[in-house]
C-alpha cells in the first residue's frame with residue numbers, strides 16, 4: 001500500500017503549528033506537513049508554500065486540509081503542478097485533520113476515513 | 125443592546141493565538157478572549173483558564189467555541205460558575221468563530237448569527 | 249474513627265495507585281486516545297494530595313469539594329471535569345447524607361451531567377454505572393468492578409477522543425474506565441462500604 | 444511597435460494604478476473582507492514589475508507566464524491564485540493566438556476554473572464576464588466597465604471571505620471587482636484593443 005500523509009494549509013502560522021502539535025499527539029507515525037501564513041507574521045497563503053508542503057512530505061498520497069477558501073485555491077494549483085496524489089477535503093480544518101490523522105495512525109484506509117469525515121460534525 | 129463578545133477554548137496554545145489573529149483581522153472591535161492549552165507547552169484545557177477567559181471579557185454576553193469535547197466540558201463548568209450569559213456552539217472552531225466574529229463586527233444580531241452558523245459548512 | 253477518616257484513607261490510597269499505574273494508564277490512552285490519561289490523573293491526584301495532606305476535615309462536603317476543585321483545575325484532560333464534577337456533586341450530596349450509596353450515586357450523576365455519556369459508549373460511565381448499582385444493592389465486589397472494566401473492551405467509543413477512531417476503538421480497554429476501576433477497588437479496600 | 448510592447452505597457456500602467464489605489468482597495472476590503480486586497484495586489488504587482496522590468500519578451504506567452512507565476516507566489520490572498528490563474532491561462536492561449544478577445548476569454552476561464560464563481564456572486568467575475576463579452580463583440584467602453592463594477596454593489600456575496608457576511612455584504616463594491624476594473628480600464632488606455 002502506498003504511504004499516505006497529511007498536509008494542512010492555514011492562513012495563520014500559529015494555527016498551522018498548533019494543529020501540527022495536536023495531531024502528532026495522536027498520530028506520531030503519520031507524515032504531517034503544515035504551512036501557515038505567507039510567513040510567520042503575515043496572514044495569508046501562497047502557491048509556493050502549498051507546493052512546498054506537498055513536496056516536503058515523504059508520502060506520495062496526501063489528504064489535504066485548509067481553513068479558508070483562498071488556501072484551497074492555492075492547494076489546487078499546487079496539486080496540479082505536483083505528481084503526487086492529493087485530495088482536498090472541505091471539512092473543518094482542526095477537527096477534520098485531527099480525525100483523519102487519528103484514523104491513519106490506526107491503519108484505517110482512505111475510503112473509511114472519508115466516510116468518517118462525512119459524518120464528523122456529529123462527533124463533536 | 126448588551127455587548128456581545130467571543131471566547132475560544134482550544135487544546136493548544138498556538139491554535140488559540142492563531143485564531144485570535146485571524147479573527148481580529150475581520151473583527152477589530154469585537155472582544156475576543158482565547159485560551160489554549162493547559163499552558164504554553166502542555167496540550168489540554170482546564171476549568172480555571174476557561175473561567176478566566178469568560179471573566180476577562182469586557183462583554184456580558186458571550187459566544188463560545190472550542191475544539192475537542194473536553195474543552196466543552198470545562199466551558200460548561202465555567203459558565204455555570206459565572207453570571208455572564210454564555211452560549212456554546214458545536215461548530216468548527218476556526219471556521220465557526222471566524223464567521224461569528226465577522227458577523228458581530230458587521231452588527232448582526234445573535235439570532236441571525238446562529239442561523240448562519242447552522243449552514244456554515246456550506247460556505248466553505 | 250471519625251466520619252471523614254475512611255474517606256480520606258480511600259483518596260490517599262487511590263492517589264498512590266494512580267501514581268503507581270501512571271504509565272499503564274498512558275499506555276491504554278495511547279491505543280485509543282492521546283496517551284495522557286496517566287499523566288493527567290497523576291497531576292490531578294498529586295494536586296489533591298498536596299491540598300488535603302495535613303488539612304483537617306470535619307465535614308465530608310469540604311473534603312469532596314476540595315478534591316473536585318483540584319481535579320478540574322489540574323488534570324488538563326476530559327477526565328478533569330468528569331472526576332471533578334463527580335466529587336463536586338458528592339460534596340453537595342454530603343450536606344444531606346453520609347451514606348456511601350447516596351454519595352456515589354451523586355458522583356455518577358455528576359459524571360453523566362458533565363459528559364452526557366450513556367452506558368455502552370465506552371467511557372468511565374461503564375464502570376461507574378454498574379458499580380453504583382451494586383453499592384445501592386449492597387453487593388459490590390471486586391469481580392463486579394473487573395467485569396465492568398472488561399466490558400469496555402468490546403465497546404465502540406461514541407464519546408470522547410476515542411470516538412474519532414470509530415470501529416478501531418473496539419478491542420481496547422477504556423483508560424478512564426481503568427482509572428475508575430482503581431477508584432472503586434481502593435474504595436473497597438479502604439473499607440468505606442463496611443459496617 | 445512589436446507584438447508584446449502594448450501588453451507590457453498595459454501591465455506597467457496597471458501596476459502604477461494598483462500602487463496608487465492601494466488604500467482604496469484595502470478600504471473596500473475592510474468593509475466586507477479582511478482589509479488586505481490593496482496590500483495584496485500592491486505586493487503582487489511590485490513583484491511582477493521587478494520581474495519584467497528590463498527583461499526582453501519576444502513571446503507573449505512568456506510574459507503572461509511570468510506575470511501569473513509572480514502573482515500566485517506573492518499576492519498572499521485569494522486574488523493571488525485568481526489573477527495568477529488568469530495570466531497562466533492567457534499564457535497557454537498565447538501559444539496559439541495574439542487576439543485580445545481570445546486571450547482575455549482564456550483569462551476569464553482561468554479565474555472561473557480556480558474560483559468556481561458564477562456571475563452574480565459578487566466577485567471579480569462580475570467584472571471579467573461582461574468585459575470579456577464586450578471585447579468579443581468589439582464594444583468595450585469605460586462605461587461597460589463602470590456598470591459592471593457598480594453592479595457588484597447590490598449583490599450578496601456567496602464566494603470568498605465576503606460570503607461569511609451573508610446579507611451584510613450587500614451595499615458594498617467588491618474589492619476584487621474594483622481591481623479588475625482597473626485592469627480593464629488600463630487595458631483600454633494602453634490601446635491593447637486598438638488597431
Ligand SMILES: Nc1ncnc2c1ncn2[C@@H]1O[C@H](COP(=O)(O)OP(=O)(O)O)[C@@H](O)[C@H]1O
Pocket residue numbers: 193194277281282284285286288289324325326327328330359362363364365370371372373407408409422423424425
Ligand atoms: N463524554 C464523556 N463522558 C464520560 N467519560 C468520558 C467522556 N469523554 C471522555 N471520557 C473519559 O475520559 C477518558 C480520557 O481522559 P483523558 O485522557 O484524561 O482526557 P483527554 O481525552 O482529554 O486526553 C476516557 O477514557 C473516558 O473514560
Ligand SMILES: Nc1ncnc2c1ncn2[C@@H]1O[C@H](COP(=O)(O)OP(=O)(O)O)[C@@H](O)[C@H]1O
Pocket residue numbers: 069070472476477479480481483484519520521522523525554557558559560565566567568602603604617618619620
Ligand atoms: N471564489 C472566488 N471566485 C472569484 N473571485 C473571488 C473568489 N473568492 C474571492 N474572490 C475575489 O477576491 C477578492 C479578495 O481578494 P483578497 O482580499 O486579495 O483575498 P482574501 O480574501 O484572501 O484576503 C474578492 O473581492 C473577490 O473579488
Ligand SMILES: [Mg+2]
Pocket residue numbers: 277281282283284285325
Ligand atoms: Mg487522553
Ligand SMILES: [Mg+2]
Pocket residue numbers: 167168282284324325326
Ligand atoms: Mg489529553
Ligand SMILES: [Mg+2]
Pocket residue numbers: 472476477478479480520
Ligand atoms: Mg482580503
Ligand SMILES: [Mg+2]
Pocket residue numbers: 043044477479519520521
Ligand atoms: Mg487576506
